[in-house]
Amino acid sequence: MEPILEIKDLKKYFVTSRGTVRAVDEISFELLRGETLGLVGESGSGKSTTAYTVIGIYAPTSGKILFRGQDISVPVSKRPKTLKRAIQIVFQDPGTSLNPRRTIGQILELPLKVHRIGDRNDRRRRVVELLRMVELPEDYIYKAPHMLGGGERQMVAIARALATEPELVILDEPTSALDVSIQAKIINMLLDFQREMNLSYLFITHDLSLMRNVAHRVAIMYLGKICELAPAVEFFENPYHPYTKMLLSSIPVVSEEEEKMKPEKIISQGEIPSPVNPPPGCRFHTRCTERNGICSQELPGMVRVREGHLVWCHLFGKKEEG
Template sequence: MKQVINNEILKIEKLKKYFHVGKDKQGPIYVRAVDGVTLNIKYGETLGLVGESGSGKSTIAYTVVGMYRPTSGQILFKGKNIGMEASRRSLSSKKEIQIVFQDPGSSLNPRQTIEQILALPFRIHTQVPKKQLREKMVKLLEKVELSPDYLYKSPPSIGGGEKQMVAIARAMASNPSLILLDEPTSALDVSVQAKIINKLIDLQKEMNLTYLFITHDLSLMRNVANRIAIMYLGKICEVAESVTFFEKPLHPYTQMLISSVPVISEEEEKLKPKKVISIGEIPSPVNIPSGCSFHLRCPYKIPICSKVDPEMIEFSPGHIVRCHLFAKLENKKQQRSDLYEEESVIY
């Protein structure tokens, strides 16, 4: 059976994914979509991967699920390397990792009935006899609170929220342990979103699932994720527990993101960092700025930022940040209490 070496279900190490887009005099041009990402996901947790469009968060999901072959780096799933495209992976590892896409309108085949859509994962990954197949599918639909008559409907005839429920049911069919959720609710209204998120949380407890939740919605992540990782231009900026993340955001980009979230109550207003306001736009991943990729938009820029790319630093246990401001502090080897004092100067 599965050999559990440590408590990490998925380990991504120095993952790079470049896309070849053309060439000029200097040589080939690449879009550096994912540029050296190291990320761990523990058993049973929800990791929120947050970033703006074009930051490479979906590329990570597609590489993990095997739609792309990584340019370099490793992906370890339960201790086994799966850093190759899906056609070269074993069936058992494909069964364990499933994905739910952003737009249910285009991820479900409009010419198939829900029955046909749901039958496929059973046929490939399980040895369910044909007679029991229907019973299994009805059970699956029950899990996502859809009635059995949905089996005979086709995707265009049902609502957006229901379609996404079907997509979730399809991902659950092979009884996976890791599900990648690629912005599953961003195309839906808030009242429908709440319903789907609650269902996902229930299913996680019931089926012992691990989620990698990709989104651009920070306030949603505060309520869903155990840990949050922020991505900017193919690199991870900050990883932290979701509570510390909002109470003590370190990276200037994180502060900018949180200050941009529109909020509805006063207690939320207090959490927003006041001094960092959003300026500039995300640069093109073809011409990534030298040094720290964020330095063009950063209000706390120091000379070193445009020259040297910062390293990942563990600021406090479980709180990893990649910024020169905090590297400097660590070099001084100060006490943690001093660190916070100096930090307040930065704010």
């Protein structure tokens, strides 16, 4: 399968009065057509910055973003409109991502107007069709966002993202503000859309259990770096990186079977350091239970432990590439 999105040595630094924040620090990955890649990390790991750089809210400090082979490493104002139509985003909080002073109909019509899709009647039909797709009643056209529940609002946000028939959708924690019973419905809907429209999802989240059930591949980020990337099943059955193991063993689960899935308990210790002055060498060494001398001096290179399973850790051999 061809990659729809390629990220190469992407860096995004922010210059502040207290120093340079290295939010994303040389990461590379690709996303295939029709695939879901879970980008998982704790707050401050750089996962959202990565998403915002791909959509064009930030221009990269260096590195390349290729969409269908075309370089799009420019801010959104310099991107051709056809490209914006093909890449869409769903934000975390539908309470603030929908304009409170517009009706649902106006909100869903806006992307169609911007991209000059159809005339007034066509757009009207399309808005109704979009509502039907996300299983909301037609008369919601006249409602304001505050009259809807959190789950319904997020469905409107999803419908808006799909209005322009995109190829790549960035999902930035789309269900983390919602209850689990509603999350289930939204996730299943997203999976159906992916199948029907061959969508590619870059799924940003902190929820590993969710990724086990949704993603084809999972990448873990820590302090601006990717530390492990693997196919989802492999990732959970055979994690390598000490940080991945710490994350997995920290997850509260609901059954004994799941408890057995967790790696041997790695006691979580320390907190994520500031990205202004990230620790030298491996970013994770300050919290790592298996660190040795080299970890605080040299940045670990990429190690291919199996086909498609990449780890950035000194424990698993010498630097191979990248």
